[in-house]
Amino acid sequence: MASQKQAFILLSVLFFFNSLLFSGADDVYYEFILQEAEFTKLCSTKTVLTVNGSFPGTEIRVRRDDSVYVNVHNQGRFAVSIDWEGVEDSIDGANELIQPGRNFTYEIELDDEIGTLWWHARSAWARATVHGAFVILPAAGEEYPFPAPTSDLTIILGEWFRQELTEGVVPGQADAYTINGHLGETYGCNDTSYELQVDYQGLYLLRLINAVANETMVFSIAQHSITIVGRDASYARRSFSTSLTLAPGQTLDVLLSANQNVGQYYITARPSSGRLNTTGIIHYTTSTGPLI
Template sequence: MGSQKQGLMWLTGLVFLNILVLSMADVHHYEFFLQESNFTKLCSTKNILTVNGSFPGPEIRARRGDTVFVNVHNQGNTAVSIMWEGIEDSNNGSNQLIQPGRNFNYEIELDDKIGTLWWHATSAWARATVHGAFIVLPAANEDYPFPTPDSDKTIIIGIYIYIYMEELTEANQSIALGQSDVYTIDDHTGETNGCSNDTMFEYQVDYQGLYIVRIINAVNETMVFGIASHSLTIVGQRGAYSRRSFTNSLTLAPYQVIDALLCANQNLGHYYITARPSSDTTRSTAGILRYTTTST
């Protein structure tokens, strides 16, 4: 009898908590404009499909229980649809193909999701540039199940394909166009390619600060991510909290998302942030973690 009473009390409390969360839920509206934009990287200018002129696209932020509307206007030249990774059983219109000159207003309900998700174009060629983060924060009355971080940072590992000029080695052959690619951290290709317009990703932290680092692998390859001399504590994956585990580097499957805690507890200075495919240690991109305050 006692166990039944306890079970009823637990169920009543859970229902009350859900009612409380929903009563404090909010509605968010975003406007996405798919546009053809010129980007100059790796000593080459190319036309790519972007969202609101940026690559990666805008970051969406909401709280658990909220509803998000994203009105996507296709001002490009090809029909596109958007996938909301990790959002199931929602009227999100992921199969809606948006023709050039048309728009579609997606509705996404965040009933039980928490942490980091992401959105992207469904076609492979558009996904490379049309993607962004979808951050689901705790509801207004909820706490993190771990020490409250000072702030958070989203890091998207991507790939940038570019055209270059290559001289063929055989005699009497003319110069021909070739194609290659480099990995990016956000939209930064790093400074190892010899092009003055290339930039390096930089993440500034305070000494003894605690941060959530939200890593999204937007590449169709298994990628290895790490921050020199720093360990990471995994706390979430795929829009849910996970059992905590500690690691010096993260291995992310294609299109995987991991939330990790970073404690900035090393000697003041700067440390390399690296991302590389697991199958090829020679191809990588790098950024910088930089401490901004002095130790007491």
Template sequence: MGSEKQEFIWLSGLLFLNILVLSTADVHYYEFFLKESQFTKLCSTKSILTVNGSFPGPEIRVRRGDTVFVNVHNQGNHAVSLKWEGVKGSIDGSNELIQPGRNFTYKIELKDEIGTLWWHATSDWAAATVHGAFVISPATNEDYPFPAPTSDQTIILGQWFRQELTEGDKTIAPGRADAYTINGDPGVTYGCSNDTTFEMQVDYEGLYLVRVINAVANETMVFGVASHSLTIVGQNGAYTKRSFTNSLTLAPAQVVDVLLCANVNVGHYYITARPSSGTYITNGILRYLTTSS
């Protein structure tokens, strides 16, 4: 009898929490414009398909239980559709191609997803440049189940191809990448002085929630920050039991949320990402802004 009463109380509390979340949920509207844009990397310029002219694409940032409308305008040359990785509910139109000159609005109703998801084009050639983060923070009346971070940072591991992935009316399936990127930046390891390097700035003793997304098709990526340990707190849109590691190994399309404590000697440290099957490596910089006492 006692266990049944406890189970009833637990279920009642869960129901109350869900009602509370739904009652404070918001509705968000985003406009995505698919178009060709010129980008220069590895000392050469090429045209790539982008969303709103950026690579990676824009970040969606909402709260648990919110509803999101994303109106996608296809101003490119090829039919494209978007996939919403980690969203549990069905999304109307996810299997339909958006033809050039047309638009379609996705309606995404979030339930208990929390942490980090991501979106990308469904075809491999377009997904190489058309992708972005989908960040879901706790609802207004919710707290993190771990120490509240000072700030958060999204890191998307991507890839770059020298070749054009479209030729006339044909699209080319990408092969092995010529470079890997952190938030679109190849870093300094590929021999081109004009390439940009991603930089994450931190304060000494700050606690940072780092959202790492592997947007590299068909490659497992290894990610780490020199001299810093990472605490895993979430994966693929859900909290997980905390675990500690010095590096992350992310399968294609995998997302891992980690806590990083900036508590080592003040300076700057390399952020690295590399495919597990190859020798290419890309790097960024973790830079301390304040000194320790």
């Protein structure tokens, strides 16, 4: 009887360690440096607050069930905190301001989230440029509940203000809109366009994020249909559309099949108010044809 009990305990211990070994969950570490940087858009140069000097900021890319540690160093002039949009579990210290010259490490435990979330500065003035994607891939050994994509790409719809935004400044109506930080050719200031290169018959998982604070955004790709497969970090029943409407802060995971005639096609993002828009380009890699 004793030997059976010992064998049961031994098997239980082995099962526990095997589950840890094959779960694939990891501790993942990121360093965010909040710092000011100069950007030239809309025919003028201004200073904005960024993460690691980029706009949009650094993308976090992890797997389901991972533990994520983000050490934020504030080298800016004003206190800032980061909001982890859509993370289910509470985060210790999430409401605490990180003072200039100080740092704070956010500890984020992922559970059922799968797909696309995002992070952003909590303050309205900083949120316009301090934001980025938070991508949660399937756990090791898991597969997508839809055809495996050729590639996985993030598209963040943002906004740009001519005025310099600092503490105490409440942003008004945006002066322009961006796709992954690019204004495109709409505004006549030689601003660059976001370009997405695709291979004919490739299948692309696009992770769309509406980082525009107070505008519903409409997104479309000329002559291409899009299949919705997820929203706000959960899988969704597949549906098809030629244009997508994203509420402020919403994320969508969609499949794009590059099945049109080889060429170049416009990507368009505009607020539902229709006041302004921005464009990008889908470029088939074997194409030198005109824009469609």
